[in-house]
Amino acid sequence: MAETSWSDALFDVLVRQDIRQVAYVPDAGHTRLIERCTAYPAMETSVLTTEEEGIALLAGAWLGGDRGILLMQSSGVGNCVNMLSLIENCRMPFVSLITMRGEWGEFNPWQAPMGLATPDVLNRMNVQVHRVDAPADVVVTLDAAIAQSYDGMLASAVLLSQRLIGSKDFEVVD
Amino acid sequence: MTDSLSLLDRRETVACLLRDRGDLLVISGLGSATYDVAAAGDDPRNFYLWGAMGGTVAMALGLALAQPERPVLAITGDGDMLMGMGSLATIGAKRPANLSVVVLDNEVYGETGGQPTAIAHGVDLVTVARGCGLNALDHIRDMNGVGTLAERIHRADGPLFANIKIDAQEYVRVLPARDGVWLRSRFREAVLGLAP
Numbered sequence: 001m002a003e004t005s006w007s008d009a010l011f012d013v014l015v016r017q018d019i020r021q022v023a024y025v026p027d028a029g030h031t032r033l034i035e036r037c038t039a040y041p042a043m044e045t046s047v048l049t050t051e052e053e054g055i056a057l058l059a060g061a062w063l064g065g066d067r068g069i070l071l072m073q074s075s076g077v078g079n080c081v082n083m084l085s086l087i088e089n090c091r092m093p094f095v096s097l098i099t100m101r102g103e104w105g106e107f108n109p110w111q112a113p114m115g116l117a118t119p120d121v122l123n124r125m126n127v128q129v130h131r132v133d134a135p136a137d138v139v140v141t142l143d144a145a146i147a148q149s150y151d152g153m154l155a156s157a158v159l160l161s162q163r164l165i166g167s168k169d170f171e172v173v174d
Numbered sequence: 175m176t177d178s179l180s181l182l183d184r185r186e187t188v189a190c191l192l193r194d195r196g197d198l199l200v201i202s203g204l205g206s207a208t209y210d211v212a213a214a215g216d217d218p219r220n221f222y223l224w225g226a227m228g229g230t231v232a233m234a235l236g237l238a239l240a241q242p243e244r245p246v247l248a249i250t251g252d253g254d255m256l257m258g259m260g261s262l263a264t265i266g267a268k269r270p271a272n273l274s275v276v277v278l279d280n281e282v283y284g285e286t287g288g289q290p291t292a293i294a295h296g297v298d299l300v301t302v303a304r305g306c307g308l309n310a311l312d313h314i315r316d317m318n319g320v321g322t323l324a325e326r327i328h329r330a331d332g333p334l335f336a337n338i339k340i341d342a343q344e345y346v347r348v349l350p351a352r353d354g355v356w357l358r359s360r361f362r363e364a365v366l367g368l369a370p
């Protein structure tokens with residue numbers, strides 16, 4: 001699957017799952033998905049100044065009846081820690097789609113500390129982590145994460161591994 | 175520092191803003207803002223924050239986008255607003271007309287012992303909000319201004335920003351519920367008609 005069709009498949013999951021608000025700090029791996037969401041009139045996309053804003057924003061969205069998702073890269077997880085107490089205290093749904101950096105063929109060592117810490121940090125804040133390494137698992141995993149967040153009130157994050165995103169199959173072809 | 179003679183009473187100010195609230199939805203920031211909103215009268219359409227410092231305004235933004243037909247008000251302190259200052263840029267990019275941000279500006283972190291915030295050193299939130307593209311009123315220093323603001327909150331010509339210069343005096347705390355699950359469930363029941 002090329003990155004376009006992979007991102008398109010994720011976008012289809014968001015539409016099918018009735019995701020109305022998409023908040024993000026961009027990562028290159030999310031480029032196409034952000035474009036699709038922004039172009040879709042039934043979704044409100046909000047570009048954040050820092051990832052923790054997205055947690056509060058989506059909590060407010062849910063109070064108002066909207067389902068949402070936070071898109072970020074692994075470094076952004078470090079910005080979120082205390083704000084995740086809002087999700088835990090209120091047992092609100094929360095789902096994030098996270099592109100991993102600093103773990104596979106990374107050329108920038110500044111991405112490595114949070115890349116390594118991301119699963120532990122999320123777990124410590126009671127966010128379940130679903131890591132995706134195989135292209136075939138991308139869609140089913142996001143589907144499951146959204147379902148368990150919004151139906152089961154179990155905060156969850158989908159980590160798209162750097163190997164997956166960076167692999168040739170996922171490069172932008174156009 | 176502002177001349178204390180001209181500073182407003184926080185409880186009177188918040189009571190005025192919430193008196194004829196109609197279908198106003200309110201998110202209050204941790205610390206005194208939460209106590210002030212509770213003191214004005216509990217309501218299931220109030221969501222009181224007890225933590226998540228810096229998140230009040232972003233939370234109100236998400237709510238305003240989800241409920242575009244209702245006025246949404248964030249009420250918070252200058253310390254919380256400073257921590258979440260980036261959210262003003264996020265609001266400026268979305269410009270929801272039904273959102274109002276009100277800062278109860280006592281120039282200190284009251285909850286933690288009254289240490290001066292950056293505001294006490296000359297930082298101006300009205301200028302920041304204006305630069306972010308919000309409809310920012312001039313600093314409010316009298317109850318007439320509060321009354322006018324109370325009307326504008328319902329007019330949906332926002333995003334509105336108001337910084338109210340209040341007295342740093344502390345009141346006996348009026349403590350609303352702290353159980354977040356209960357608060358969010360009753361809010362959604364009142365606003366969306368959903369059972370928990």
Ligand SMILES: Cc1ncc(C[n+]2csc(CCOP(=O)(O)OP(=O)(O)O)c2C)c(N)n1
Pocket residue numbers: 082203204205206207225226227250251252253254255280282283284285286291
């Ligand atoms: C992330 C985080 N940092 C620090 C605190 C400690 N704290 C609690 S309330 C508060 C001050 C809030 O100040 P302000 O918003 O101006 O409200 P005031 O108490 O003056 O009404 C601080 C620093 C906290 N709860 N969370």
